[in-house]
Every structure is written in structure tokens, then in C-alpha cells.
Amino acid sequence: MLRIFDVMPSGENRFTGESDGGGRQVVDGTQLLAQAIVAVAKRLPDKEIRSARAVFSRTVDATEPVDFEVDVVHEGRTMASANVAVRQRGRRRAMVSVLADAPTPDVIRHQAPRPDVAGPAEAHPVHMPMTGRELRVVDVVDLRSPEEVGPPELYAWLRYEPIPTHPALAKALVAHFTGHLSVSATMRAHEGVGTSQAHRTISTGVMTVAVAFHEPVRWDGWLLYSHESTQVGAGMSYVRGQVHTESGELLASFTQEAMIRPLTADHSAVPAQARL
Template sequence: MGDERARPWDQDEMLRLMDVRPAGPGRYTAPAHGPAGRNVVEAGQLAADAVVAAAKEIPEQRVTSAAMVFSRAARHDEEITVELDVPHRGRTYSTVQARAVQRGRLRATGLILMGADAADLVASTAPMPGVPGPDALRPFDPPEMTVGGREIRVVDDAYDWDPAHVGPPELFAWIRFAAPPPAGYLHAALMTQSTTHWTIAAALRPHAGYSEAMAHKTISTGISAVTVAYHSDVDVTQWLLYANRVVYTGRGATQSEGRVYGEDGRLVASYTVQGMIRPLDRTSPVSGTTL
């Protein structure tokens, strides 16, 4: 994100990229960001594009879950097309198939479940982890992750570039944005974009000699798949806790389970992420570019 010719990375730019525009029946386009230090679109951004497209395609229902597989890297300097099929449109639930395409090639594909809300028959929630609140933590703002209008605070400073620092395979991060987006699905999009940030760093934490600083330099990392379930309406101007725990790492892959809580303990969303961690093959033109 460091190229000086690029648009600044701020909340308005993220919303511009994710607020996809209608471009014909079942088609939406996400604009190009422009030049960037690393010309690879984040997986969470592609998932958010699909969520917004589905919300616009079936506006009378809300997104209840989204599952995306990231097959090939997309570029920041060209627009992305989101193609939708709706194999089932019902009063209670609707099914949307989404494909993110760039240069005529598939970049990501997914399945989105839309639903009509109902009153609670019964209700329960997994308890919020007992971690320090955001006011007790220092701001986390490395140049590689700086987005104007977004605040991040990481519990125990666990997102660490020092390969000598080790810890359990988990990350807890608080995030909030400065300004409210103009639509509920854009709140959901900003929340979704952040779900893919934590798995690789958490998976590397227990292993001395490895850290996130090595990604795309000496090790090949990226996000292969994400599934998000949307439980409650979200307000991204309020602090949200991303509680991310890695449950498996091996065979060149890692798997995490995550939950998003409001500061009041309300469970907003839950998610799973599969990532890739492999030796960097510098002979491969796509090594380290799947995000």
C-alpha cells in the first residue's frame, strides 16, 4: 500500500472499492484502486464486494452468511466484475452464487445466503473472551496496515513482526471506523474485510523463527477461503472485537475460527478462515499472491 502515486488508503477509499455498482442484469463492478506497493487485492475485500452485490440484488433480505474461495489473485489497478446467479429466491431464504472476475478470469467464487429476519423463538450466544478492552491497549498502526479513519488495537501486542517472539496461536484485535457508512450492507462489508487479517499471523505465533514480516518475502502466505455468518446488525463506528483462534496448521495450510463481538458482549458475526503457509517458490509467477 506504499506507492505514492496511489490513492490514500482510508475509509472512504475502502467504501468506494466495496460499494459495487450495477453494470447490467446480475453484474456489478468494483472500481480499481490504482497503483499499489503490492498489487494484490485482499481476500476480505473480494468477499465484501460479493456481500454488497448480493445485498443490492435482493434488497428485501439481508446477508446471513457468505462463503468464498479465492482461486487466483486480483489486481488493485484494474476493476473487478462480480457476476451473480440466483438459483433460488424465496420468502424466507434466497441463494446467490457469486463470481469475482478480472481480465475474463475467475478470481474468487462464493455462495451467499440471504434471509428474512424473524422474532427470536429462543436465543443464546457464545460468551465474549475475557480480554482487555480497547481503552486499555495502545494503538496498532504499522505502515503496512494503515487505513485513515480506522483504529486497531491488538491485545498483548500479539501481531508481532519479531520472529523471536512466540505465543499461543490466537489474536484478539479491536477495530472501529471513524464515520458511519450510508447503508447497513456497507457496515457489513467493512466488518467482513477485516475477518481475513489475523489467521496467518496467529498461526505463526507459536513457531520461533517465523513471523508475519516474512510473508511474501521468504514464505508464501495468503487466504484460500473464508466463511462468515452475520448474526446481528453491526455498527463499525463502535469497537468490535475480532477473536481469532487457529485450530490447525500443517500440510501447507492453516485453519482458524473467529468471532466478532461488540464492546457490550453482543455476538455480531462468526467466521472461519483457511490460509496458506508454504516456502516461497520464486520460480512460480503466482507464488505468494493468493489473498
Template sequence: MGAGGERAAAGEPARPWDQDELLRLMDVRPAGPGRYTAPPHEGAERNVVEAGQLLADAVVAAAKEIPDQRVTSASMVFSRAAGHDKGIAVDLDVVHRGRTYSTVQARVAQEDELRCAGLILMGADADDLVTSTAPMPDVPRPDEVRPFGPPGMRVRGRELRVVDDAYDWDPQHVGPPELLVWTRFAAAPAASYLHSALMTHSVTHWTIAAALRPHAGYSEAMAHKTISTGISKATVAYHDDIDVSRWFLYANQVVYTGRGTTQSEGRVYAEDGRLVASYAVHGMIRPLVRRPGAPDMVL
């Protein structure tokens, strides 16, 4: 048992969810050739690590493995859930190291068991030959949107503002399958890859809620209680620099829900309208079938 576990066992308060704790979990540390580790987070109310955190761990590891290139794309399949109460290992295999692009395989394990695996594309930047971008949606500015922070999503040092109050746990409130969310952190991390990690962490937050939104009688408040939900795959492309201490917008739209799955497409914009990232998330929405001794979520 680590120090955090000893504190929890002694009845001391668990580590709070705040910006510093997110960075502590995602700023993985070298632990040998091609291996990086992340510490546990003791005392979590629900002992399942978010998919976005695992993907962010791999992004940071790749950025440290090849420091003269930046992560341009990262894709990961989430095969098994990881718990907060134990450390996480990220093993990298640089399958191609080039001057323009490099390819890195990432395997994320806990207790020597694979939890997720993916591919990361690294690249060397170049001057623009041509440039164009998809325009930012016409949405209210952050100061025109009410703060959002239900108990299960509060992170001290992170502000969330959901356009039109669309993230609603009332199963009778319906709307289009989309969520537009302004986000800002209190402080700017020192390294650019940590800005990317904090942005990546929330990429997987919005798909399930957006997918359930058009369907009366269902909401994300039912997740892990009467319906089984999870993220099975996420792909993020990193286009431009982001400063997470300034407002940025997640524009998440679900394009398909059915056969126990859901698929969303999203874009991340800086407040000045620059497209800094785009993403695709594949999720699971199924009836919850509890089995003795099994977790309520496979993915």
C-alpha cells in the same frame, strides 16, 4: 488506463488508504442484470487485493440484488489473486429466491478471468423464538490497549488495538495461536450492508499471523519474501447488527497448521458483548518459490 492510473503515471500521489477509499472499493455499482463492478485502486504498494475485500464486494452485491433480505452467510474460495490496478466484476446468479431464504452464486472476475467464487445465503429476519450466544472473551477494554498501526496496515479512519501486543513481526516472540483485535472506524456508513462490508474486510487479516505466532523463527514479516502465504477460503455468518463506528472485537483462534495450510475460527463481538458474526478462514503457508514472471502468491 483509468483516471487513477493517469495520476500515478503523472507522478501525482496515489489514493490514500482510508475509510472512504475502502467504501469506494466495496460499494459495488450495478452494471447490468446480475452484474456489479468495483473500481481499481491505483498506486498500491503491493498489487494484490485482500481476500476480505473481494468477499465484501460479493456481500454488497448480493444485498443490492435482493434488498428485502439480508446476507446471513457468505462463503468464497479464492482461486487466483486479483490486482488493485484494474476493476473487478461481481456476477450473481440467484439460484433460489424464497420468502424465507434465497441462495446466490457469486463469481468475481478481473479482465474476464475468474478470481474467486462462492455462495451467499440471504434471509428474511424473524422474531426470536429462543436465543443464546457464545460469551465474549475476557479481554482488556479498548482504552486499555495500545493503538496498533504498522505501515502496511494503516487505514486512516480505522483504529486497531491488538490485545497483549500479540501481533508482533519479531520472529523470536512466540505465543499462543490467537489474536484478539479491537477495531473501530471513524464514521458510520449509511447502509447496513456497508457496515457488514467493513467488518468483513478484516476477517481475513489475522489467520496467518496467528498461525505463525507459536513458531520461533517465523512471523508474518516474512510473508511474500521467504514464505508464501494467502487466504484460500473464508466463510462468514452474520448474526446481529453491527455499528462499525463503535468498538468491535475480532477473536481469532487458529485450530490447525500443517501440510502447507492453516485453519482458524473467529468471532466478532460488539463492545456490549453481542456476537455479531462468526467466521472460518483457510489459509496457505508454504516456502516461497519464485518463478520468472510469476507473482509471489498464487492465492
């Protein structure tokens, strides 16, 4: 078992977090997912990370140290797997299961095409702070507004500078954004509901994220993140997505489950037309 805290390279080891509405600085779940990917890559240096699935049980405070405990379940010649326990103050906050392997030549290959949406030049810039990242969203001006109504989907262009050359760091960076827009994509289909209400009148939280990497994972320029919410109800939403390069290569696929629940017992926070 390996215990790791600073698993990102120098200059990249600080957590990204946002206020949860109560004044606490809470770490993004996908930050933990990304760091777990790097931790396993350090433990299995002769393998490629192929997929990771995280379950977030408790929030993580961005101002306190976090332990990543890597437990290798299997380490074979071609395949390997590991579980990562994310702990803070002695309590387990998240679990991440990671699959790694040694890629082999294709027997067959196909991939889903890049969605035919407006390019980054026509998309709307969005301020979502992270040093070295530029974000633009297709067709939506204010991601958080309850007045932004449309299909339960979002398309976001991202550009990173610099782009990591190490495969595990590149995959961690791809994984980091997979949880950021899924709740917004779900809420977009319901008039009067938006993420500006999160932690105020509606309780939201990412509960699981799973990401699969499709080798090779390398790119230049912009990445397109596609989000499609296929179901929401009983307090949970489900979103699936893909990550394409601007030239059309499919780098990764992902899914997310998130909690969307009223903060009040009488459900009055959610407009009647948006309820099931």
C-alpha cells in the same frame, strides 16, 4: 445475472491492497468478499445477508477493473441464495456463495460471551492503513515479528468512523477484517516464524473465508475480533473467530483457511523447531 464493478458507495469503491513482494498491488481477499456482499444485497434488497463464503483462486490486481457477476440460485419468500463470480481480464479470480433471508422472531437465542481480554485503552496501536479505521491489538506489539511468541490466538480492537448505517455496508465492513490477522495468529505459536517473512522466504495466502452474521448487526464504538488457530500443517492453516461489540454482543462468526508454505523446495526457510 448482474454485473457490478463499483459496488461500494461513493468514496469507498477503491480497492485496498498491498504489495505481494514482487511489486504488484494485490487486492485483499476480504475486500472482494465485502464487495460481493454488497452486490448481492443490491440484487436482493428485501433480504438480509446472513452468511457468505469465499474461495480465492487467483490474485486480483488493484490497478485494474474487476467484474462481480451475481447469479441468483434461489429467491423465495423467506430464503435466497446467490453465487458471485469475481472476474478480472476475463478470468475468474474468486467465487463467493451468499445466503440471505428475512429474519424472524426468536424461538430460542444464546450467544458466546465476549472474551475476557484487555480493552482498547490497554491494547497496542497498530498501523494498518485504511481511512477511517483504528486498530489496536491485545498483548502483541509487533504482529509481523518472528520473536512474538505465544498461544496461537490474537485479539484485535477496531473502531470505524463513520459506522455505516446501511445494513449491507455494515456487514461488508465487519467481513473486511476477518482475514487480516489469521496467519499472524497461526504463526504466533512457532518461534522464528512471522508474517514479516511472507512472500520473501515463506509463501502465504488466504484461500477461503466464511462469515456468518448474527442479527442484528449494529454497533457503536469498538469491535473485538477474536482469532484462534486450531490447526496448521501440510501447508494449510485453519482459524476460527468471532466479532463482539465492546458491550458484549456477538455480531458475527468467521473461519479462514490460509496457505503457509516454504518458497524453497528444501524447506530451509522454516526453522527446524517450527516444522512438523
